[in-house]
Every structure is written in structure tokens, then in C-alpha cells.
Amino acid sequence: MIVVTSLVVENATVVRPLGPAPASRGVPRWLRKAPTYIFLTIVAVASVYPLYFMVVGATNTSPDVLGSRLLPGGNLFANFRALVAAQDLGGALWHSSLNAVLTTIAALAVCSIAGYGFEVFHSKGKDRVMSLLLLAMMIPFAATMIPLFRMFAQFGLLNSTFAVILPAISTPFLILLFRQSARSFPHEVLEAARIDGLSEFWIFVRIFVPTMRSTYAAAAVITFMNAWNNFLWPRVILVANRYQTMPMLISNFRAGYVIDYGVLMLAVLIASLPTMIVFLVLQRSFANGITGAIK
Template sequence: MTKKLRNAPAYIFLTIFAVFSVFPLYFMMVSATNTSQEVLGSKLLPGTNLLENFNNLVAQQDLGSALYHSAVNAILTTVLSLIFCSFAGYGFEIYHSKGKDRLMAVLLLAMMIPFAATMIPLFQLFAQNGLINSTAAVILPTISTPFLILLFRQASRNFPHEILEAARLDGLSEIAIFARIYLPTMRATYAAAAVITFMAAWNNFLWPKVILVDSAYQTMPMLISNFSSGYVTDYGALMLAVLIASLPAMVIFLVLQRAFAEGITGAIK
């Protein structure tokens, strides 16, 4: 009993901060069912305006097209990032050398360059090659990131090299070793990388806003921005759009949260 009383302040502290953390999500879900005036009045109880908010949303914005383009961009970015960054991380660690360490240092320095500094040259490059308003223009700058390469490289340090030597003696090619041994062993790291990449790609706003000039190619973050930029904003419909945009990333994280924690922990070790 004494131990429980001693831990009571910690439990109270964590409970308070948990409430503060969950409250924005609760308010977003409740606001999606209320009218614009009720949202502005900070009503904290669910309402009956959900269907009307949905009708207003689809009447003013092409919700289906935005969901489709966001899904295509996020899925392709995630799949290609996992392929290229895992290959790179595998190569950096399994075929380790001082030259690769120097190259990795250069990649890490590239993380310090703000995207705004490279955005204009990137736009000019894609415009010259006729890739404006294309999926390729959205995903190509993001399919290989220094952070994911570092994540896979760090995780590869725990990979047993004895298995590699045994597989090579058995006559397996490097591609076969990667696909049949390395990839299944690193499932937790792949899950962590998938969560990080999918959430970043799904929520990406600035670069798609620049490269997707035609509104027919807009993604969910762009739809929300366009929806809230008018003279009169329907906050009930806006909060419903935010809720719909948040659901895929929330589902991905909830499904893969255990593997995400294991992958991040393994990479840190």
C-alpha cells in the first residue's frame, strides 16, 4: 500500500498528460458531428450533423480523388523507400569500409539541408522533364532518405554475419541471401520504416502543393488547405475532412505499433 501511495503522484502526472494528448483527437472526432457554429463554440459533446457535414464536404471538394491520389503516393513511396533504403543500409554495413563511412557522413550532412533550399531546383528539374502533375514527381524526391538508410544500417549491425558466410558457402547469391535471410530477419525494422514513411508521405503537403499544379491531382492535405482557404469556412465539414485524412495513418500505426517499437529499439541497439 505504501508503494502505491508513493507512486500516486507519478500516476496522476501521467494521467493528466495522457488526457492532454488525447483531447485534440477527441475534439476532432466530436467536431466532425457538429455544426460550424458549435465547433466555434467549442462544443465537447457529439452532435447529429455528421451526414450533413459529409454531404457539404463532397459537394465542395473531390474527396474520392484526393483519397486516391494520397493513397497511391503514400503506398508507392513506402514500398520503394523500403526497397531502396534497405538495399543501401544492407550494403553500407555488410560490405563495410572506410569509404562507405565517409559517404554515410555526407548523407547525414544532407539531412541538415532544409527542403526549401532544394525545392526550386527540384521543381525546375521535373518541369524540364515534363513531370509536372505526375505521381513520379511526388514520390521520386522522397523514396531514398538518409534517415531510413541509417535506420537499416544500424539494424544490420545486429545481423549475424556467420549466417551470411554459411549461405555463401551453400551457393546462395547475394540477392537470394537478401530476400530469403536478411528480409525476414529484419521484419520489425521494415515495419518501423513503413510506419515512418507512410505517415510522412500521407501527410506530405509542401512538395505536392508545389509540383501538383492542377487541382484534379490534389491530395488530402491539399484538400484540407483548399477547403479552409475560402471566405466562409464550414468548420464541421473541415473537421470531418481532417478526421478522414487522419484515419489511414492512425490505422497503420495501431496495426504495426508493436513491430514499430521493436524495430526502433533494434536499430538503436
């Protein structure tokens, strides 16, 4: 599909009466483009190589991983058995999934309705509140981590899912993303729905949410990835080892004296699969959502 679209575009370029830029006159087109393709290929290979190394490494023995064997081996199941025997893989996957899914649902709900509220019921006071909230983007997490830990400890909420997700629900970035995309929401539709007697909340739920699918997809990708991959805060708040998430499980490898690199690569691969799948599935909507939001 990619090839077809670019071919069409290319034909159009040839037909266009502009002609090539003066500097490159006389040089064949494919030669002029060659450095671009070579450069892009090098960057693309460099980007994918560590990931390929990870995938192949998961199927190889430890010496083969270090020996930079680039072909898949037959050690996948042995690595899996070793990983399950050494670590609570199921528990870590469950905690990570729970945290990431709940954070994503809560963040999308809270931030999208806020972004919609800021834009559709726009007023001077709300603008002021928005610029105040945007300041929170400048607060590094490092500067709030200690008091947050103390607060949750006081409430007896250490090791709780609630404490893991609560700080990640409302982010200025997501509110801004939804506010920007609400800008393109047609006002006529809104008025028409009001006349039809739909209440403001239901207008949001039944009309805004379905039309803003690509923004929701972009927000979901960003939030899910951040939540799934978050390491520092879960490490701080999940004091007991049995509540550990996938990144924490992997991090524990560094404590071992002898590392089995095949098992390590498998753990790293398992931890990466959910975010990669989410990204690859929602990739197009993600790009559209970001583009729509920054117009």
C-alpha cells in the same frame, strides 16, 4: 494485458530486498506514485483531447463544434454529403494513397538494400560514402525545393506522381536505420547461405528481409506517415488543383469565407485515419524497430 504484465513486475519489486529509497520512507506507495499518475494523466488527456474534439466534431453541426459540444451528434452524413459536394474527396484520397504507398515501397526497397550493403559489405570506401550521404540529412528541404521544381518542370513532370515521390525515396535516415539493424544480422547465417550457393541478392531478399520485419515496420510507419502528411512539396509540384492530395484539400478550407466546422473536422478526420490506423497496427513493431536500430 498491460495490467497483467505490470502486476507481475510489481510483485517482483516487492520481493526484492532493496527496500524503498530513504527519502520516501514511511510514505505509502500509492501516495508517492500519485503525482506521477496525475501528471501523466493530464498530459495524456491533453494529447488526446484535440483528437477527440476532431472525431466528435465530424459528427456535429458547425455551431455545435464551436460550442464545444463533447458528445457525438447526428450530423455525420450531412457533413459527408456537404464535403463530397464541395470537394473532390475521392480524388484527393486516391492521390494521397498512391503517393504514400508508392513512396513507402520504393523507399523501403532502395534504403534497406543500401543499408544492408553498407553493413554487410563493409569497407573503408563505403564508410566514407556513408558519412557523405549523412551530410544530406543536414540539407533543409527548403534549400533544394526551388531547383527541384525547376528540374521537374523542365522534364515536363509537373503534376506527376513521379515528381511527388522521387525526392522522398532515398533518405539518409532510413539508410542509417537499416544499416544499424543489419548490424544485429548474424554473420554465420550469411556464411551458411553463401555456402548453400544462394546469391548475394537472394540472401538479402530471402533471409535478411524476413528477419528484419520490425525494422521494416518502423521504416514503413515513418515513411508512410511522412509521405501521406507531406504538404509543402506536393503543394509546390502539383500545380493543377485536380491532382491535389488530402492535406492540400484541407488547406483549401482556409480560402473559404464561411467555414463549416463540422465538415472541416470530418475532412481532417478522414485525412488522419490512414496514418492513425497504420500507427496503431504497427505500433509494437515500430517501437521494437527503433529500439533495435539505436543499440
